[in-house]
Amino acid sequence: MVRISDRIMFMPPDHSLDRPLLGYIKGGSFSVAVDAGSSPSHVGKFYDELEKEGLPLPGLTILTHSHWDHSFGLSAIHGLSIANSITYKHLVDDMRTPPEELFRSYISEDYSFLRKEYPTPDSIDISLPDISFTSHLSIDAGDLVIELSHVDSPHTDDSTLVFIPSDGVLFIGDASSGEIISDKDLESGGRYGKRALESFISALKDIGAETVIHSHAEPVPAGKEISYLEGVLAEL
Numbered sequence: 001m002v003r004i005s006d007r008i009m010f011m012p013p014d015h016s017l018d019r020p021l022l023g024y025i026k027g028g029s030f031s032v033a034v035d036a037g038s039s040p041s042h043v044g045k046f047y048d049e050l051e052k053e054g055l056p057l058p059g060l061t062i063l064t065h066s067h068w069d070h071s072f073g074l075s076a077i078h079g080l081s082i083a084n085s086i087t088y089k090h091l092v093d094d095m096r097t098p099p100e101e102l103f104r105s106y107i108s109e110d111y112s113f114l115r116k117e118y119p120t121p122d123s124i125d126i127s128l129p130d131i132s133f134t135s136h137l138s139i140d141a142g143d144l145v146i147e148l149s150h151v152d153s154p155h156t157d158d159s160t161l162v163f164i165p166s167d168g169v170l171f172i173g174d175a176s177s178g179e180i181i182s183d184k185d186l187e188s189g190g191r192y193g194k195r196a197l198e199s200f201i202s203a204l205k206d207i208g209a210e211t212v213i214h215s216h217a218e219p220v221p222a223g224k225e226i227s228y229l230e231g232v233l234a235e236l
């Protein structure tokens with residue numbers, strides 16, 4: 001586990017499997033996880049790490065968005081889960097899609113990582129979040145408040161930002177990445193829509209975090225992330 005503060009930490013991403021980091025926020029009443037990861041095996045690894053450090057298992061898991069590597073571990077989590085209503089809807093759609101068709105719908109890189117987690121399409125077990133919200137939600141985990149915001153982002157239409165104001169830490173999921181629709185998009189870092197990017201930069205400024213944590217990268221100062229995104233915007 002990598003510690004950001006006394007109460008906030010994460011298990012780092014595993015690029016060999018394209019697994020995102022899984023965040024952990026230790027409240028006084030209960031602990032909260034950020035994302036459910038790619039698979040039950042990913043969740044198991046996370047919980048092993050928590051147990052090694054004597055940390056309680058999460059009572060609540062927040063999904064940053066519906067993409068498989070952040071949500072398909074949901075069936076194996078401890079406690080309850082929460083996501084914005086659009087994430088919920090996307091997962092309902094995934095659940096209703098025949099597994100073979102779902103497998104084929106992924107771009108080739110995702111498909112190869114997905115096959116590493118799930119040898120056969122029918123081994124995927126999609127679960128739905130227990131709770132869904134629209135717009136904003138505050139959670140008091142016991143002497144520690146967590147603010148959730150559903151924002152426009154260049155990555156998806158269902159990005160939830162997870163902000164811990166007392167520590168100035170903001171988990172953004174993949175929200176600052178572009179949209180990945182084809183294999184070509186991976187080489188270019190994803191497609192950035194101008195309006196969504198402007199809106200996302202504005203949301204980042206309004207929140208006023210100190211540290212931004214992207215699910216597949218190292219934590220960075222918020223100012224650096226905003227400058228980078230303004231540079232991307234200037235090129236559009």
Ligand SMILES: [Fe+2]
Nearest residue numbers: 065067155174
């Ligand atoms: Fe994503």
